[in-house]
Amino acid sequence: MRLLIAVGLAAAAIASSPAVAQLPDTILYGVAYYDEYTPVDRVEEDARMMKAAGITVVRIAESTWGTLERQPGVFDFSHIDRMLAAMHRQGIKVIVGTPTYAVPTWLARTHPNVLVVTPQGRADYGRRQNMDITDPDYRAASERVIVALIDHVKDHPAVIGYQLDNETKAYNTSGANVQAAFVASMKAKWPSLDGLNKAYGLDYWSNRINTWEDFPSVNGSINASLSNAFAAFQRSLVTDFLAWQAKLVRAHARPGQFLTQNFDLGWRGYSFGIQPEVDHWKASQVLDIAGIDIYHPSQDKLTGAEIAFGGDVTRSMRNGQNYLVLETEAQGFPDWTPYPGQLRLQAFSHLASGAQMVAYWHWATTANAIETYWRGLLSQDYKPNAVYAEASTVGADLKRIGSKLAGMKKRNRVAIYVSNTALSAFDSFKPNGGVDYNQVLRPFYDALYRMNVEVDILSPNSTAKLDDYKLIVVPALYAASDAEIERLNGFAERGGHLLYTFKSGFSDENTKVRYATQPGAIAKAAGVTYQQFTIPEGVTLEGDPFGVGEKDNTARWWMEMLKPTTAKVVARYKHPSWPAFAAITRNAWGRGEVSYIGFMPSDALIEKIIAAAVDRAGVQPSQPGVHFPVIVKSGTLKNGHTVRYVMNYSAMPQSVVALQDGTDLIRSKVIARGRPIDLGPWDVAIIEEDGPGK
Structure with a gap:
């Protein structure tokens, strides 16, 4: 527990004092590379092939702790030295990863307590990311390998920066040590247990906590307020862990070397939505530049939406700063083998959102273990192929124009507002058989994408000024404080256009349902109330007001029976039992307006609704009249x-x-x-x- 509290203080100090670091003033084009995995000694040949393809940077070391440190304190840097020497001879720069996301066998044997305890019990050894990131023995071993590695490589001229850990999360750590630390955080937040019990509604089913000693493990909790407070605490562990690593690496790195992290996104077989387990806007503040891993469908399913969404999230983490794509696919899964031209299109699509680097995971396909069929730029024969040839054209183009493209800035006038708190709360009560927050968010984002309206992604922790935007879309803000909602409403009152969707404003920041006519703190600004809601069956909009046709003029997943107070009715439901209720409203609020959508529209209907909102806000697409594809x-x-x-x-x-x-x-x-x-x-x-x- 002492470790967690100390790390939290370190995070705040680092966030307020960013290091001075520099990126090359060009677009970096790279791969992850593991000399440890290659079937034969070929590091020199691989480096020459990379050079020929225009590869300018490789990422190394983040996956091979057990190779670097064979036994406690016994280090073997021969693979590191070989890679650094070979890459430097070819003029290729190197990002060194701290190898802490996959623990070695000896650590699990000597300190089995480092293996994470989740509600399902202690993890077995084998898979990666199976550790408790708060465990003191894990931290001590991590510090030893990080310091030894950084001290060994920091003065090598090829090394330009460091990646902290890898796709870091808390891995649902919830053992006794983490529960105790959570209770300590609750004591700090709630000096009075009466206040905690009231805020979280713990009288229900006798869940009331009358003394701190009685505070139970949250693993069995049926109370969304308590469970979501613990989820927020787990996210804070990630922020603290990265801050701890950042402080450690900066203390040993050479001045000018940058720190990054390869965040990942929510996953639905590919990168899909907001990451539930990390607050990216907080965690990224300890870095010099944010990084992201983006994977997506290919072939006929390639739309670019996942590339754009992941890029917009990462650029927005640090209020418009360029970012690094540290992992994306070359060939990937067998069904992702790209059509001719797609690898080039994908690479430049990343740059179009503000990426300063595009790197493939990874150079060549492995011959062993679980990722045997997750293929790299080269296949398992390590020979040039069609994908390598196409990558070479990207490398040649970036050699010519990379310095011109680097540092591009964007000024978008539309934003989507997202929230980890709302995500956790919404997903505690998923409607219609399991629809989650990201499934609501993405159709609204995708509609803007198809219309060529570029967006930023804001969160409660964003430093961006709301008044820099003309339109803010707020999907499913299920849990939010009064102050947060007032900030959004104030944006509209000063002249902005604000669009809320269903299940917004329902509960406060503690996932406690507001004792008010819904949508709670939104009701007055939106000029609408409701008391009833249901799962729609056979519900359409009266008169097809957006002209989408019978198939798409439908309500799905959720339906609120809206009653306007001061709002204008934009659309009404059509149903024999509910003919009088509004479905979409629009209300003048100060110098701006607030719209409210009381149901989940079809994708086609969302696009029409969003198009009308964009037009009313006076926003122009990147190129008017041009639409996907x-x-x-x-x-x-x-x-x-x-x-x-x-x-x-x-x-x-x-x-x-x-x-x-x-x-x-x-x-x-x-x-x-x-x-x-x-x-x-x-x-x-x-x-x-x-x-x-x-």
Whole structure:
């Protein structure tokens, strides 16, 4: 427990004092590389092949603690030295990962307490990320290997930065030590047990806690308030752990070397939504630059939406800062083998959202263990192939234009507001058989994406100013404080456009249902109330007000029977038993307006609703009149010029009209205003316009 409290203090200190670090002033193009895994001695050949393909950076070491430290305090850096030497000879830079996410066998044997205890019991050894990140013995062993590794590599000229751990989470750690630390945090937050019992509603089913000694393990809790407080505590463990590593690495690194972390996203067979187990906006503050791992469907299912969403989240973590894609797929799963052209399209799609680096996991496919069929840039024969050849074209392009593209900035006028607190609360009471928060969020994001309306992703911990935006979309803000909702409502009152969806404002920040007519603190600003809700069956909107047709003019998953007070009715439900209730409302609020959607629309209906909101807010898409499968993303280059990434996510040729005179940087071709930009299947053009950014 002492360790956790000390680390929390360190996190605050580091967040307020960021280190001075630098990235190369160009786009980095990379792979993860493991000399330890290769079937034969080929590090020199691999480095030469990387150089030939235009690879400029490799990430090493994060997966191989048991190889680096064979026994406690007995280190073998031969693989590290071989990789550093080979890469340096080819002019390739190196990011060194701290190898703490996969513990060695000797640590699990000598200190079995390092293996995480979850509600299902203590983990067995074997899988990665099976440790308790708060355990003192794990921390001591981690510190030893981190210090030894950083001291060994820090002065090598190839080393430009460090990745802290790997896709860090708390891994549902909930053993006795973590429960005790949680109780300590509750004592600090709630000096009075009466206050805690009231805020969390613990009188229900005799869950009341009358003395701190009686505080039970939350593993069996049926109380969402208590369970979600523990989930927030677990997220704080991740922030503290990364802060601890950041402090340790900075104390030993060479000045100018950067710190990053490869956060990952919520997962539905691929990167999908907000990560439930990490507060990215808090955890990223101890870094010099945020990093992300993004994986997505390919072939005919490649839309670019996951690339854009992951990029928008990561760029928004640090209020518009460029970021690193530390892992993305080259070949990946067998059903992800890219069509010709898709690898290029994917790489430049990352840059279009503000990435400063694109790196594949990994260089070559392994021959052993669980990821045998998760393929790298090379297949298991380690020979050049079609994917390697296409990657080489990306490397050649970035060698020419990478320095021009680096440092692009965005100024978006639409934001989506997300919340880990709301996510945990919503997912405690999933409607309609298991629909979760991210399944509500993503269709609203995807609608904006298809319309070429670029967005930032805000959270309660964002430092961005709400008034920098014209429209903020707030999906399913199920749990939020009065102050948080007032901040959003105030944005509308000052002239902004605010769109809430169903199940917003229902409970406070403690997942305690508001004792008020719903939607609680939103009701007055939205000019609407409701008392009844249901799961819709056969419910449509009266008169198909958005013109989507019978199939898509439907309510799904959840339905609130809205009663306007001051709001205008935009749409009403059509159902023989509920003919009078509003489904969508819009209310003037101060100088702005607040809209409320009382149900989950179909995807097609969401796009029409969002299009109307965008239009009312006076927001222009990146390229008006252009819709998916052509995606256009824009930004401002260091030289002040506007750059537009024009991308074709289809197997059919496409054409769009150039908005300004400029140059296609990929093809080194002059583009005249009003002339067509022709795109082949899965193709991309990057247009630097002659005029300044807007």
